[in-house]
Each structure stands twice: as C-alpha cells, then as structure tokens.
Amino acid sequence: MTKSALQIARAAYQPKLPKALQGHVKAVDGAATQSVADQEEIKKLFPNTYGMPVVKFEAADKAEQLPAMNVGVILSGGQAPGGHNVISGLFDGIKKLNKDSRLYGFILGPGGLVDHNYKELTADIIDEYRNTGGFDIIGSGRTKLEKVEQFEKGYEILKELGIKALVIIGGDDSNTNACVLAEYYAAQKYGIQVIGCPKTIDGDLKNDMIETSFGFDTACKTYSEVIGNIERDCNSARKYWHFIKLMGRSASHIALECALQTQPNICLVSEEIEAKNMSLDDIVTYIAQTVADRAAAGNNFGTVLIPEGLIEFIPAMKRLIAELNDFLAAHGEEYAAIERSAQRDYIIGKLSAENAAIYASLPEGVARQLTLDRDPHGNVQVSLIETEKLLSEMVGVKLAQWKKEGKYTGKFAAQHHFFGYEGRCAAPSNFDADYCYSLGYAAAALIANGKTGYMASVRNTIAPAEEWIAGGVPITMMMNMERRNGELKPVIQKALVKLDGAPFKYFEAHRAEWAKETAYVYPGPIQYFGPTEVCDQSTRTLQLEQAQ
Numbered sequence: 295m296t297k298s299a300l301q302i303a304r305a306a307y308q309p310k311l312p313k314a315l316q317g318h319v320k321a322v323d324g325a326a327t328q329s330v331a332d333q334e335e336i337k338k339l340f341p342n343t344y345g346m347p348v349v350k351f352e353a354a355d356k357a358e359q360l361p362a363m364n365v366g367v368i369l370s371g372g373q374a375p376g377g378h379n380v381i382s383g384l385f386d387g388i389k390k391l392n393k394d395s396r397l398y399g400f401i402l403g404p405g406g407l408v409d410h411n412y413k414e415l416t417a418d419i420i421d422e423y424r425n426t427g428g429f430d431i432i433g434s435g436r437t438k439l440e441k442v443e444q445f446e447k448g449y450e451i452l453k454e455l456g457i458k459a460l461v462i463i464g465g466d467d468s469n470t471n472a473c474v475l476a477e478y479y480a481a482q483k484y485g486i487q488v489i490g491c492p493k494t495i496d497g498d499l500k501n502d503m504i505e506t507s508f509g510f511d512t513a514c515k516t517y518s519e520v521i522g523n524i525e526r527d528c529n530s531a532r533k534y535w536h537f538i539k540l541m542g543r544s545a546s547h548i549a550l551e552c553a554l555q556t557q558p559n560i561c562l563v564s565e566e567i568e569a570k571n572m573s574l575d576d577i578v579t580y581i582a583q584t585v586a587d588r589a590a591a592g593n594n595f596g597t598v599l600i601p602e603g604l605i606e607f608i609p610a611m612k613r614l615i616a617e618l619n620d621f622l623a624a625h626g627e628e629y630a631a632i633e634r635s636a637q638r639d640y641i642i643g644k645l646s647a648e649n650a651a652i653y654a655s656l657p658e659g660v661a662r663q664l665t666l667d668r669d670p671h672g673n674v675q676v677s678l679i680e681t682e683k684l685l686s687e688m689v690g691v692k693l694a695q696w697k698k699e700g701k702y703t704g705k706f707a708a709q710h711h712f713f714g715y716e717g718r719c720a721a722p723s724n725f726d727a728d729y730c731y732s733l734g735y736a737a738a739a740l741i742a743n744g745k746t747g748y749m750a751s752v753r754n755t756i757a758p759a760e761e762w763i764a765g766g767v768p769i770t771m772m773m774n775m776e777r778r779n780g781e782l783k784p785v786i787q788k789a790l791v792k793l794d795g796a797p798f799k800y801f802e803a804h805r806a807e808w809a810k811e812t813a814y815v816y817p818g819p820i821q822y823f824g825p826t827e828v829c830d831q832s833t834r835t836l837q838l839e840q841a842q
C-alpha cells in the first residue's frame with residue numbers, strides 16, 4: 295500500500311500518556327454516584343450497575359501479576375479522528391498487563407458482534423493504523439444493540455473466544471447500549487465486562503466527568519481550516535455570501551467552535567434560536583439585515599455558519615418533527631407504500647392542524663427530507679436537510695422585497711457548502727492522538743480492575759498530557775429518561791451548547807463586531823510537527839470551558 299510522506303512520519307509518533315498511566319497503575323474508587331435525572335427509574339432499570347463510584351487511576355509502586363485476558367472491541371456510529379489510537383492504546387494497555395493478552399475487533403460495528411464477524415488484531419495490524427484517521431481497521435456501523443437475542447448472540451461468540459471484556463467506542467446512543475449490555479451480562483452473571491469510550495465529532499457527549507468526546511478537536515480544526523480558506527477567498531473576490539452548513543447533529547458545538555476559530559460574519563446557534571423562540575422568518579430577517587448592513591458599507595460578501603441540526607430547534611419545526619417522529623414510528627411502512635407524488639398530501643392529512651400548516655408551507659425538498667428514513671436510533675437524519683440552501687433562498691427573496699421597498703441596494707450572490715464527512719476521518723491532531731491513546735489505555739486499566747458499565751475518562755485536558763487525570767465514570771451516572779421512537783427510554787443525556795457557558799458568552803460578546811467588520815481568522819491546516827502552541831492546542835471550547 296502506498297503511503298503519504300506524512301503517514302510514514304506520523305506512524306513513528308508516540309502518543310503522550312497521563313503520568314498515572316505511564317508505569318504501574320492502581321484504581322482508586324471515589325464516592326457513590328447517581329444519575330443526572332430520573333434517579334428512581336434508572337436505578338430500577340440498572341440494579342447491577344447503578345450507583346457505582348467514579349474511578350481514578352494513580353501511579354502504583356508495583357504491578358499485580360495478571361493472567362492473560364482476551365478483549366473485544368467495537369467501533370460504533372460515525373467515524374471520528376482518533377479511533378485507531380483508542381484501539382492501539384487498548385492493545386498496548388492489555389499487552390503491558392500480560393503479553394499473552396489478545397484483542398479481537400468486531401467488524402462493521404455492533405452488527406459484527408451479533409453476526410460473529412471478527413478478526414484478531416495482532417501487533418502487525420495495529421502498527422499499520424497507529425495515529426491514522428478513519429475507522430477502517432475494523433469498520434463501523436450503526437446497528438443498535440438493544441434486544442436480548444442480540445445480547446445472547448454476542449455472548450455466544452464472546453464465550454467462544456474467551457473474551458473477558460468488550461470495549462464499545464461510540465457516541466451517546468452507543469454508550470447507552472454499552473450500559474444496557476453491561477447490565478444484562480452482569481444480571482446473567484456471564485462474567486463479561488463492558489466498557490465504553492466517548493467518541494463523536496459532534497462534541498455532544500460531555501459532562502462534568504467527560505470533558506470532550508474524541509474527534510471533535512480534529513474535525514473542528516479541519517473545518518476551520520477550510521472555512522478560513524473560504525473567508526480569504528470571500529475577502530479577495532468580494533462578491534459572494536458563503537452559506538456553510540456544518541455537521542454536528544442536534545448540538546451546535548461544531549459550528550460554535552469553528553466560529554471561535556474563524557470569526558465569520560454570522561454563526562447560527564440552534565440552542566439560542568430555540569431559547570429565543572425564533573421562527574424561520576426571524577432567522578432569515580437576521581441574516582438579511584446583516585447582509586444589508588454590510589452592503590451599505592460596500593461589502594457585498596460574507597460568511598454564514600449553520601449548524602446541521604438547526605431545523606429541529608426552531609420551536610415550531612421541532613413540534614412538527616416530534617409529531618412526524620411518533621407518526622412515522624407507528625406508520626412508517628404504510629407511508630413508504632404510498633406513491634411518492636401522494637406522500638406530501640398523505641402526511642398533511644395525518645398531522646395536527648398547526649403542524650399540517652407548517653408542513654404544507656415548506657419547500658417540497660425540505661418537506662420530503664423531514665420524512666426520510668430515521669437512523670436506527672429514531673433520529674431525523676439532519677445531515678440530509680439542505681438548510682444552507684433553504685436559508686440563502688429565503689434571504690434572497692427577502693432582500694429582493696427590501697430592494698423594491700428601497701431599503702436595500704446591494705448585490706447578493708450565494709455559494710453553498712456542507713462540511714461533514716471531510717473532517718471525520720482526518721489524521722488525528724496531536725490532541726486527539728494523545729487523548730484517544732490515553733482513553734484506550736484507561737479502558738485496559740478499567741478492565742484489569744474488574745469494572746463494568748464504565749466509560750473511560752481522561753480529564754484536565756487543557757493541561758499538558760502528563761497532567762491529565764485518567765479513570766472511569768459509571769455510565770448510569772450520565773443517564774436520564776427520554777422519549778425515543780415514541781417510547782420513554784433510559785439514555786445518556788445529550789450535551790447541547792449552554793447559553794450561559796463561556797464559549798457561547800465569548801461568541802455573543804464578539805458577534806456584532808464580526809458581523810460588521812471583516813475580522814476573519816485563518817487557522818490554516820492542522821500541524822503535527824513544530825512549536826507546541828501551533829501543534830498541541832486544544833479547542834477554544836475546551837479552553838474557555840475549563841478556564842470558567
């Protein structure tokens with residue numbers, strides 16, 4: 295296989311580890327925990343894994359001699375830079391505990407466990423993937439592990455391979471599944487531990503104990519590089535408004551972080567739009583006004599960042615989507631069987647009057663996108679909704695109206711972009727390479743200490759890696775009850791952008807100036823070699839949050 299020069303040089307990079315994981319490790323248990331909300335319900339659903347203590351690793355003088363252990367690993371959900379380093383950290387961690395330990399990877403996500411599709415990950419294979427982006431070492435998938443038959447099929451293969459622990463690397467939904475599986479195996483007394491690892495570029499799997507999900511750092515830096523390039527093009531040609539939609543599912547963390555890195559003229563934050571109960575027309579007016587103000591100053595160009603989940607946060611749209619979710623969960627097959635040309639009227643006929651009116655007012659394409667297949671977790675696939683086009687079209691219409699009324703005299707030409715897949719498999723930044731390797735190592739230590747139902751955690755991440763605090767957090771601690779696919783279910787609480795948090799506050803204090811002035815910042819590409827202030831910076835989000 296031909297490799298790029300960077301790939302070759304990067305293979306030799308030795309990720310940094312927190313001091314506590316560098317030598318012999320001991321686990322120190324903290325106080326008992328409880329779930330973030332709905333304590334009684336969660337406790338009842340997880341009698342074996344509820345209330346466990348937070349675990350912190352500390353350096354120990356001597357190592358306990360441990361028998362060799364076989365461990366399984368699964369990559370679940372969307373790709374995120376650094377997944378290969380979690381696996382290499384896990385591999386090195388279990389080998390350090392006993393050189394005869396073995397690691398098995400289940401192929402193409404949780405489905406590989408159920409279908410008994412796996413391969414042993416030997417040192418040769420691991421070495422090929424150290425510090426690389428992507429999940430291609432074993433592939434990923436979105437099969438939802440939730441049924442007892444799946445757990446039992448999984449148990450068959452785990453037993454056959456003599457696997458003592460399974461590590462599930464995934465986002466909030468996959469770690470919820472990891473917790474349910476841990477509880478089931480504990481209840482059945484199968485003696486198989488399940489450990490989760492916080493992955494997702496979306497940055498929405500975080501809380502007091504999990505500072506950030508891996509991949510967020512690299513993905514945001516990759517998007518910010520290209521946003522900066524577009525801003526420079528925009529400031530050179532001075533003739534386009536660029537509407538850039540950014541991945542990130544419901545939460546606006548990616549859009550906000552990219553705004554902090556690149557200082558665009560406009561960045562929409564879905565959580566704020568919801569809190570202010572803004573309508574689609576309010577958003578369009580806000581953008582059009584900024585365009586008009588800049589035009590009045592002779593600047594017929596600009597950059598707008600749009601979080602991909604925006605549509606779900608416009609309160610009236612949210613009510614519509616919630617009704618569509620419940621309706622399609624119950625009548626999805628019936629809907630699919632209807633002729634395409636009659637589908638819109640069919641939906642309008644089934645919805646409540648308020649929602650039917652909104653649905654009928656949407657452009658055809660957007661209306662259709664809202665009824666497309668849900669992902670296996672019941673979520674609308676927001677990455678398919680072309681909000682960047684919807685908004686620029688509506689802004690164009692409003693400006694034309696203002697022109698007629700003599701309120702606007704500028705020129706408006708739009709370009710559209712969607713950045714998502716471009717960043718999910720980028721070569722991990724030094725931060726993600728180190729963070730992921732440490733998470734994998736921490737997962738190995740949790741296994742060695744007999745823990746199950748835990749998520750590997752690494753904290754104090756704005757400090758140098760040496761000072762990071764590694765440990766584990768009971769997954770039940772992050773749970774609450776939420777409505778999914780029409781039913782109340784225990785799930786890990788999604789972390790949305792906090793409007794009283796330091797990252798948003800900083801943005802809010804500067805956005806008027808960024809809208810008016812052309813204050814773009816051009817971050818350039820991720821650097822892997824060079825001065826630490828260029829190569830080892832964490833995200834602005836993490837820096838602002840931790841300084842708070």
Ligand code: FBP
Pocket residue numbers: 370371372373374465466493494495496541542543602676677718
């Ligand atoms: P995860 O939550 O699984 O990490 O997925 C992240 C993500 O990249 C979202 O930002 C995006 O909406 C979604 O995956 C796209 O899904 P798919 O890869 O199935 O197209």
